[in-house]
Amino acid sequence: MTTSTTRSVFMGPRLRRLRRDLGLTQADMAADLEISAPYVALLERNQRPVTADMLLRLARTYKIDLTDLAGDGGVDHTARMQSILKEPMFSDIDIPSLEISDIATSFPGMTEAFLRLYTAYREEQLALADRRAPALAGLASPADTEGFDASDPVAEVRRFLAARRNNFADIDDAAERLSDAAGGPNGFVERLKNRHDLRVRHMPPDVMLGSVRRLDLHRRQLLLEDSLDTASLHFQLAQQLAYLEMDNEMSAALAAGHFTTKNAEQLARRALGGYAAAALIMPYSAFAKAVDARRYDLEALARQFGASFEQTAHRITTLQRPGQEKIPFFLIRVDPAGNISKLLDGAGFPFAKHGGACPLWSVHGVFRTPRQIVTQWLELPDGQRFFSIARTVTAGGGAYGAMRVERAIAIGCAAEHAGQLIYTQNGAGPSAEAPTPIGVACRVCHRPKCAARSALPIGRELLPDDFRRLSVPFGFSSD
Incomplete structure (x- = not known):
């Protein structure tokens, strides 16, 4: 039978x-x-x-x-819904996992509508916070903040990334397939040749005229500056492949952003191009597995995947694929003058919307110890604690006489996750019992005994120094 x-x-x-x-x-x-x-x-x-x-x-x-x-039986939608329903606003609603799976599988249209609505809500909340920040800091009246940041493309793109936790699962999936097909970074040149009939040529800076990468479709060639290091070379090859073969995924992500200006849309496309390039060099599944094995050792991960320190740090902030989330990290990049050129927040760190960061944070001091990792426990005035990893990075300067730009980057996570990092193992790094007390920014920090303070806190009255001069720059009443 x-x-x-x-x-x-x-x-x-x-x-x-x-x-x-x-x-x-x-x-x-x-x-x-x-x-x-x-x-x-x-x-x-x-x-x-x-x-x-x-x-x-x-x-x-x-x-x-x-x-x-x-x-896929709604697996992706199920994971995304489960991730969103962990938010505090839903904490009082008991929704069994089986119900979430049933909804995602049986009603994909309604599920997609819910996901879009939540993302739009997150973007609006972030935009509202940006608009309110000057008034809350006492820098402007509520009326002055009407339309604030409305035409700021950088702020708009940061909200776009933050609302999605700096993760684009569709791009990750496409990048994994493309990376496998190409055989990893060492196969990118052959992929461009065989799939797109493009010859890769390495040219001196005087021929490139200020470009590091240029696609010449007329002559069917991709020109790359010959002074690029290996990590930068792989990144430029990967980014060009992404623009050629992952346009559908990037365009879909852009369409969901509903940008108000062309500049914001162009900046977002550039960010997605960089995201896709990193995903090609460090495919999600392999990189997430390596992150666990290496306990977030940034330098070891960079060597394993042939990436730069900054590329690796940035990629770590994107590991929030629903159902496969890793530790949420924030990232900030600053120059010696304190200007912020990159900001990604996935760990709930209260970055100042305007003005500089706290000078007591080691990200501003690592310029004195170039290329060395400096770790630091941070404590904010409200008691929140974070663990920070900072180091300098260099851009440009691939040949003698070429301009080099020194910057510092810091990534960090909430204190409760720090035990999973190699930087806190076996007594490595500073003690968690002695965190550095920092503020978000001087204008909104009310710590009275700070010698590094550069401005009087909002709402505090300066004490006269006719009879007593304090050791701190600004003395003010503590009540």
Whole structure:
């Protein structure tokens, strides 16, 4: 006697979408599949399972790929919903995981609507915080903040990234497939040649005229400055591949941003191009596995993947794929003057929206110890603690006489995650019992005994120094 096992799945919404995409009525589909119209209706309402035999019949009849038809069972939507429903605003609602999975699988349209609505809500909250910041800091009246940052493309892109936790799962998925097909960074040149008929040429700076990468479609060649180091070379190759082969994924992410200015959209596309390049060099699954094995050792990870320290630090901030989240990190990049040129917050660090950061933070002092990692425990006035890892990085300067730009970057996480990092193992680094007391910025920091203070806190009255001069720059009442 022959036995067989029939696997049943419920996929009513997907079946209904397929039928409508094909322009068929339920009666039409029933006739094609040699079943009854009421049975099609039951399948679409998830009142009957779609068996393996029915899946094969659908695939043969309509000449579609079986995996496309079956889909992922809502796995991605389920993971994204579970991640969002962990937010504090939903903490009082008991939603079993099975219910979330059922909703994502049975009602993909409603699930997508919920996800879009939540993302739009996050963007609006971040925009509102930006608009309120000057008034809350006493730098402007509420009326003055109307439309504040409305035309600031950098602020708009930062909100776009923050609302999505600096993670784009579709780009990660596409990058993993492309990286596998190319054979990793060492295969990028061959991929460009075989797939796009592009020859890679390395040219001196005087020929590149200020560019490090230029695509010459007329001559079918990709020109790269010949002074690029290996990490930068791989990054430029990866970014060009991303623009050529991952445009659909990047365009979809951009469309979801609804940018108000062309500059913001262009900056966001550049950010996504960089994201895709890093995802090609450091594919999500392999990199996430290595992060656990190396305990977030940035220098070891950089060597393993042939990336720079900054590229590796940036990639670590993106490991928030729903269902596969790692430690959430923030990243900041500053120059010796304190100007912030990159800011990614995935760890809830209260960065100042305007003005400089706290001078007691080691990110401003690592210029004295170039290329050395400096770790630091930080404590904010409200008691929040973070662990910071800072180091200098160099941009440019690939040849004698070329301009070099020195910057410092710091990444950090909330104190409760620091125990998972190699930098806190076996007594490494400073003690958690002696954190450095820092503020967000001098104007909103009310620590009275700070010799590094550069401004009087908002709302505090300066004490006269007629009879007593304090050792701190600004003496003010503590009540």
